[in-house]
Amino acid sequence: MSGGxxxxxxxxxxxxxxxxxxxxxxxxxxxxxxxxLPLLWLAFTPVLAAFLHQGTLTTPLGGWSPPLGIALIGDGxxxxxxxxxxxxxxxxxxxxxxxxxxxxxxxxxPLAWFLIAALNGIWLSGDVFNLYxxxxxxxxxxxxxxxxxxxxxxxxxxxxxxxxxxxxxxxYLIGVALLYAAxxxxxxxxxxxxxxxxxTVRVALALMAVGLMLKxxxxxxxxxxxxxxxxxxxxxxxxxSALVVKASFIILLRLWLALDADPxxxxxxxxxxxxxxxxxxxxxxxxxxxxxxxxxxxYSTVAQIGYxxxxxxxxxxxxxDAARLAWDGTLLMLFAHALAKAGMFLAxxxxxxxxxxxxxxxxxxxxxxxxxxxxxxxxxxxxIMGLPPSGGFTAKWLLLQSALASGQWxxxxxxxxxxxxxxxxxxxxxxxxxxxxxxxxTFRSPPTAAELAALTLALSSLVLGVAAHGLLALMRPDALSxxxxxxx
Amino acid sequence: MSTDLFxxxxxxxxxxxxxxxxxxxxxxxxxxxxxNIMGSGSFLLLVxxxxxxxxxxxxxxxxxxxxxxIAVASTALALVVLRRWYRVSGESSLPEDx
Numbered sequence: 001m002s003g004g005x006x007x008x009x010x011x012x013x014x015x016x017x018x019x020x021x022x023x024x025x026x027x028x029x030x031x032x033x034x035x036x037l038p039l040l041w042l043a044f045t046p047v048l049a050a051f052l053h054q055g056t057l058t059t060p061l062g063g064w065s066p067p068l069g070i071a072l073i074g075d076g077x078x079x080x081x082x083x084x085x086x087x088x089x090x091x092x093x094x095x096x097x098x099x100x101x102x103x104x105x106x107x108x109x110p111l112a113w114f115l116i117a118a119l120n121g122i123w124l125s126g127d128v129f130n131l132y133x134x135x136x137x138x139x140x141x142x143x144x145x146x147x148x149x150x151x152x153x154x155x156x157x158x159x160x161x162x163x164x165x166x167x168x169x170x171x172y173l174i175g176v177a178l179l180y181a182a183x184x185x186x187x188x189x190x191x192x193x194x195x196x197x198x199x200t201v202r203v204a205l206a207l208m209a210v211g212l213m214l215k216x217x218x219x220x221x222x223x224x225x226x227x228x229x230x231x232x233x234x235x236x237x238x239x240x241s242a243l244v245v246k247a248s249f250i251i252l253l254r255l256w257l258a259l260d261a262d263p264x265x266x267x268x269x270x271x272x273x274x275x276x277x278x279x280x281x282x283x284x285x286x287x288x289x290x291x292x293x294x295x296x297x298x299y300s301t302v303a304q305i306g307y308x309x310x311x312x313x314x315x316x317x318x319x320x321d322a323a324r325l326a327w328d329g330t331l332l333m334l335f336a337h338a339l340a341k342a343g344m345f346l347a348x349x350x351x352x353x354x355x356x357x358x359x360x361x362x363x364x365x366x367x368x369x370x371x372x373x374x375x376x377x378x379x380x381x382x383x384i385m386g387l388p389p390s391g392g393f394t395a396k397w398l399l400l401q402s403a404l405a406s407g408q409w410x411x412x413x414x415x416x417x418x419x420x421x422x423x424x425x426x427x428x429x430x431x432x433x434x435x436x437x438x439x440x441x442t443f444r445s446p447p448t449a450a451e452l453a454a455l456t457l458a459l460s461s462l463v464l465g466v467a468a469h470g471l472l473a474l475m476r477p478d479a480l481s482x483x484x485x486x487x488x
Numbered sequence: 489m490s491t492d493l494f495x496x497x498x499x500x501x502x503x504x505x506x507x508x509x510x511x512x513x514x515x516x517x518x519x520x521x522x523x524n525i526m527g528s529g530s531f532l533l534l535v536x537x538x539x540x541x542x543x544x545x546x547x548x549x550x551x552x553x554x555x556x557x558i559a560v561a562s563t564a565l566a567l568v569v570l571r572r573w574y575r576v577s578g579e580s581s582l583p584e585d586x
Contacts (some may be wrong), residue, residue, distance in 0.1 A: 002554050129551055136558045140565055148571055155573040159516065161564055167510065170530060171553065172505065177534035180548060184538075364549055 006050070007059045007072045009043035010082060011122045013239045018113035023268070026106035030097035033109045037090050040116075044086055051079050058126075071187065076475040077331070080180035081123040081212065081250065084335055088242045088342045089116055091453040095346050096235035104149055114141040115239060122247045128176050129186045131251050132169060134394035135215065139165035142244050145236045146228045157227035164214055164224040168248070178204035192258045205259055208252070209272070215248035218272075218309055219279030222302045226286075234349025237294060238457075244332055251309055253330075254310065257477075266317040273313030277308030277414040284421030288428060292358045293348050296425055298386060299339070303418060303457060307399070307441035310411055314402045317479045322406035329398030329470045333455045335471070336391025336461050340383035343457030347376035350435075350446040350454060364435040365477035369443040372451045374433050379458035380450030381426035383465075391464030496536030502529025514581040516570050520563060527559045 017036040021029045050056055056255065057074035065071070074082075094338070098109060125131045147158035149221035178188070182200045183191055194201050217225040225245075227238050256265075283303025290296040307330075314326035350373040355362050367374050383390035396415050403411040464471075506526030510519055531552045538548040574580060 129554075133554060133558065136492060136562065140562060143565060143569070147572070149526060150572070150576075152573070152576040155569060159566075159569050159573055160582055162521075162562075162569060163510075163519060166562055170523070170526055174530045176551075177530060177548075180534070180541070181537035184542075186547070261523070355516075439580060 014117035021374035048425035077247040098447040167215035175208035198354040238342040242338040269312040269316035274308040278307030280418035318406035325402035333395035339461035344380035346454035376454040383461040499532030
């Protein structure tokens, strides 16, 4: 089997696992999923080997070539993201399977597998309509996961999430309609030949950008996120915050790079950057004000998403050096946040379970009784704050240098001020946890596997800062060099 | 104006109408219907605009078929969540709705 054909197995394995876990009785689903995980890694290994050997892989599904058929494209970025997805999902699955949940939430498993299929589909698609299908599958699976608890709060969060997701994908679909009318093709590669200054293309890109920002929960369109991410089961929150919001961001990034010839793009990019700055400050401020631990972590996601959107002002109309630094910094930020935030949500889930309360004020004394969970939370916090040697630090450092190289110093304020704000809310949690003389003397123990899953994710976000170089070199696209030549 | 372009404009009008309903109404059933109207509008736009001056084109028609399946699935999920929400809370709109 060649590497190109193996690409489709990255979609087939999770889809089959989803159907199998749906048909299986509830108590088999968790352990069955853990047994299916190695298959997914087994599908990924030959793909990665083929990519390292021969570069970007392309598979026309079923032998039909575009425009009628659908091509899967495994470039460095896509395979890096597939690897991230597999890593985060494996640890979240371990956490969820180890969880001695008194209520039956076994529907988590088929939905999570559908989620993984949708994510892999989005990373590997080279076609704007296939991306739409991926977005919808992702949205429906994510809404199902949010609604899983069945409480009034969970259902309201799921409903709000669903409405936002539907509106976002419809705006995206209308953009697809306009792009197809303009280009006569749906392949991202063909869209690069469009004239960026054309009105149809502009309207299409604007609609798609707004829809995708709504799905990524960029400030001020983030209203649906805190309740959806803060109220879900810990493993679900981790998957949603680490991976799902990144999918729509990556689509926007790919579209932006494909349709970059517009002279108005600089203005639009600065506007998007301003929204990102708003997200960093508003999300950080709201995170600090939360009384419930998981809502604090959810608002922290709103803030961290803001950094990703600094990509647009830093790469549009700037020089080669600034653009390359912005690309590396943004992707590293995405990876570091995914690992750190998944670790933080799992650790928060363990802490909430240990004290039996969702309130931050009730954490008093937990530092002595569950040091491992608190340690994981703290290590993940190091990356969220952007302290060395974490991935978050290196990412901010690259973005900082990019801002300096392009002479856009106002973004420095955002990068530094955001770091300070995140320190404030992370230390708020630690301060409560280290309070001595707890008001309670019974702490429940989360399973060791669940604590280790959180710790592994947090540690990998820490190590990422040192080990990022090779990863970033692999993900730097050929397409970027073309963009850079145009910009430089 | 060709027939295809006429359909495309009708699609734009339906999208606008649906978006208006989606924003104005708080009742979840109405918002869901508004979403479906927007969906139909975007399908008309997709087929009409692509075929304007180029004749019948199988690609957008295949896309719309896929789109309809997705719209039906999303509507079904929304209805299930809506029914559950109504049963648990007795409300037909979301709290502190914007």
